[in-house]
Structures are given as C-alpha cells and as structure tokens.
Amino acid sequence: MSVIVRNTQVEDIDGIRELQRRIYPTIPPWSREYIERQLNVFPAGQFVAMLDGKIVGSASSLIVMWDDYGLDHDWREVTGGGTFSTHNPAGKTLYGAEVFVDSAVRRRGIGRSLYAARRRLCRNMNLRRIIAAGRLPGFHHHANNMSATTYAMKVIWGDIDDTVLRFQLREGFQFCGVVDNYIPEDVESCGYAALIVWLNPLYRGTATRSPPRT
C-alpha cells in the first residue's frame, strides 16, 4: 500500500465532500464554495491522502492569531464558519480545522502521514505551533457517568480508548483542556472537543523586546 499526501486541488472537492458525508452523517459536509475559498485563502495548508488514485483522507488548516481565541472558542468562530476568512498570515499558529480518513483504510498510518505533512508545513513556515480541537467521538457512551474532562483524562491515563484523542497524543500533541459547544452538531462528542497543541521544536522566534501577538 502506497499512500501519497499532496496539496488539495479543485478537482478533489467532490471526493472530499463524498468522504465527509460518509464519515459525519450528522454534520453537513462543507459546500463546494467553502472548500474553494479554503483553497484560495491558504492552498499550502490543504492536504489530501491518495490511495490507488482515490481520495482516502484529508487535512485542512489555516493560520490564526491564537491570542484572539484560547480555550473559549468554537469551530465556527476560529474557521470563519468554514470559509477560513479568519486566516491571518501574520499569525504563528497553524490551526487544524479538520482531519479525516476513510473508515475502510484506518489504522494503516494514513492519519499519521497527514499529520506529518502538517508538521512539515509548520516547520517550513517557521510557525510556533499547531493547535487543534479534536473531537471526542467515544464520549457519548460515557456522558451519563462522567464529565468530558474526566473522559479526556481517562483517555490520557489509558483507561478509555478514543480513536481521535489517542491518535493525537501518539502524534506528539499535548492535551490543554476541554472546549464545550465546539461543534454542537457533533452528537458523538456531545459538542465537546479536546484542545491540543504541538510545539515546533525548530521554531526560531523573532527577536523583539516585547513578545509579539501570535
């Protein structure tokens, strides 16, 4: 099996939407127009994974001024409702807006290849970090017994398996806390998400007296 990760092209849009529809039955897929806007705003931040000529995964990112957001943000706010109108090339934070892999080919390292492409981009652009808010798709099984924070902690402690947070921790991300009402339509996660960060070890800061807004 040979997976190729490359930047997304306009011709990939139908394949991305078809995959999104299958993976998130309760969340409407991005419109063609929104994906076109994402590609116009920040083409270098959009990736697809190809297997045997077919799109089997996708990762979408933008650059933000993280100081404007923090723990108290939601997906619509940080991504401009999916248009990436909030993309700001002056920022130092690559924000992971979405990542998914076809369920038929999961656990074969395709997610890892997409995350590697993101880390490469972060290093090449000399960005300080990657931040994302990851879904907690197993939380609805436990929501009657514990808070989303306890659930996330139990995933970190190894007592509960969660395909997304476990994957992100394996990819070197740190857990920063739980965001509520992140994507209200995400019924599996009950709207919650885990805020995570990866710091670019090669980041060369800018030499200024007071720290710049990033």
Ligand SMILES: CC(C)(COP(=O)(O)OP(=O)(O)OC[C@H]1O[C@@H](n2cnc3c(N)ncnc32)[C@H](O)[C@@H]1OP(=O)(O)O)[C@@H](O)C(=O)NCCC(=O)NCCS
């Ligand atoms: C999260 C997601 C993108 C991961 O994609 P993936 O392609 O399965 O990721 P990988 O294969 O790189 O890693 C997943 C696991 O498979 C394991 N794995 C990787 N290659 C493997 C192989 N050849 N054989 C067996 N296991 C393997 C990894 O070690 C990892 O294990 P872990 O979960 O215990 O850490 C995928 O589960 C997904 O699309 N989920 C639904 C959409 C979603 O919720 N996205 C997150 C939005 S925030």
